[in-house]
Amino acid sequence: MTERSFKTDALVLLSRPLGEADRLVTFLSWDRGKFTAVARGARKTMSKLAAGVELFTYGHYQFYRGRNLATLTGQQVKEHFHYFRDHPELYPLGLYLAELAGSVVSGEGPAPEICNLLLEGWRRLIEQPDPQLFLRAFELKLLDFSGHCPHLNGCLQCGSAAASFFSPRQGGLLCGDCGHAADRFTVQPGTVALARRLLKAPLQQVKQIRPQGGQSHELGRLTGTFLRYHLDIGESRALSLLKLFK
Ligand SMILES: [Zn+2]
Incomplete structure (x- = not known):
């Protein structure tokens, strides 16, 4: 410059x-x-x-x-976005979006997709019936735009569609034959389908998506473990406020 x-x-x-x-x-x-x-x-x-x-x-x-x-x-x-001051419960969520967006941009190159995503995130957070689901959609899109998207289409090693394990370290789904990673955990097919749907849907449509029992929680574990492994969010102020990932 x-x-x-x-x-x-x-x-x-x-x-x-x-x-x-x-x-x-x-x-x-x-x-x-x-x-x-x-x-x-x-x-x-x-x-x-x-x-x-x-x-x-x-x-x-x-x-x-x-x-x-x-x-x-x-x-x-x-x-x-004054509403973050007026709604203290949303403040750490808005801060979390900012920290996450900032964590994938380094240096002074153009970042139009990340800026558009964060602006849309701040605009839409207030209208969410399920803010946690909205955060999952934001996380997945951010990972996708920054080139870190988890592999969610079958086993990342052999391509088998019957992939019921997730390994944050290896970066996605694994089948029973390939899934020997020490950090793997089981994910339900419905949770994987939910993740793919959130990746595809524009942020303004997330409020129409209704996950079934347990899927939200499981997806939170998937994105949370993946983010901690692949992005530098260790010093997050928002996370210490929220304890989002249990
Ligand atoms: Zn496999």
Whole structure:
């Protein structure tokens, strides 16, 4: 990145106080990936920047890049998801989506699919009858977009359709003959079908999907163990709030 000033659409992933009056803000942007910038004076009451640098904000931002960190110089807020503040039970879920999206983007390359997914996730979370199922759909899509999708079509070693084990370490389903991985556990065919359906359905259709008894819980184990093995989410603030994966 050589130009000194730049503009981009971005989502606020993290916003921390810095010094007396500033904020240090981590952005996830459509065309520049993940980066951190200083918002000078953003904690002063009269600051024009204050509204745009909170977590759960979508906006168009202008930056100046000095020798080190970028500095935020202007912004237009497009959407602010205040409902996360008004619904404390949803706050850690929205934070979890942000942390997960941030964990698969490194450096300043374009990340349009991940940005669109996170924006849609923040928009749709409030309307979910089953927020946990929505998180599973988000996790699966995120893994898919980032090239880490678990193998869910038959045994990953021999291709057999009768694959009733899942190994996070090996990355997907295994049949009884191939399934000797120490970390394997049994999954029901209905749970695998649910995972495939969630992968395919747009996020706005997830609220119409009704899993049968036990499938949600089993799918949570599948995605949870897989994510912990393949993504770096060990320091998650949201997970320590939620204890999502038991
Ligand atoms: Zn096999």
